[in-house]
Amino acid sequence: MTQxxxxxxxxxxxxVGRYEREESTAFTKExxxxxxxxxxxxxxxxxxxxxSQMRAGILWKIGVLDEDTSDxxxxxFRKEELESIAVALQNED
Incomplete structure (x- = not known):
């Protein structure tokens, strides 16, 4: 099943130890x-x-972006980026 x-x-x-949200919402700064x-x-x-800086840094650290520039x-995050983040976090375990 596709997520x-x-x-x-x-x-x-x-x-990352944060609580789930029932409504659709982007990530908070925290x-x-x-x-x-x-x-x-x-x-x-x-x-x-x-x-934007934190999003860029996350994508840079997991190899999606070549540099951590927020422009x-x-x-x-787009779905493909979320999938990459989820995989990177699974690999941290």
Whole structure:
């Protein structure tokens, strides 16, 4: 069975110790920070960077992007990106 975007987001949330959401919603800054931690992308946790920077860093650390520039990540993750993140987090176990 093919996973929906919501299924993938919740799988990723569970993998990084965040709570699942029943409604469809993109990741909060706190959830993105947890994903950054899980993929070892260092951020300042006292003052969280913009979401686009965290998304770029996550995609860079898992090999989807060649660099962690946020100009390519001004939008929420696409399904293919979520699938790549989920696989990377499974491989961390």
């Amino acid at each position: 929906t975007v919501d299924d993938l987001r919740n799988e990723i949330r569970r993998a 959830a993105l920070a947890a994903i950054c931690d899980a993929v070892t992308y260092e951020i300042d946790t006292n003052r969280l960077p913009p979401k 390519k990540t001004e939008r929420p």
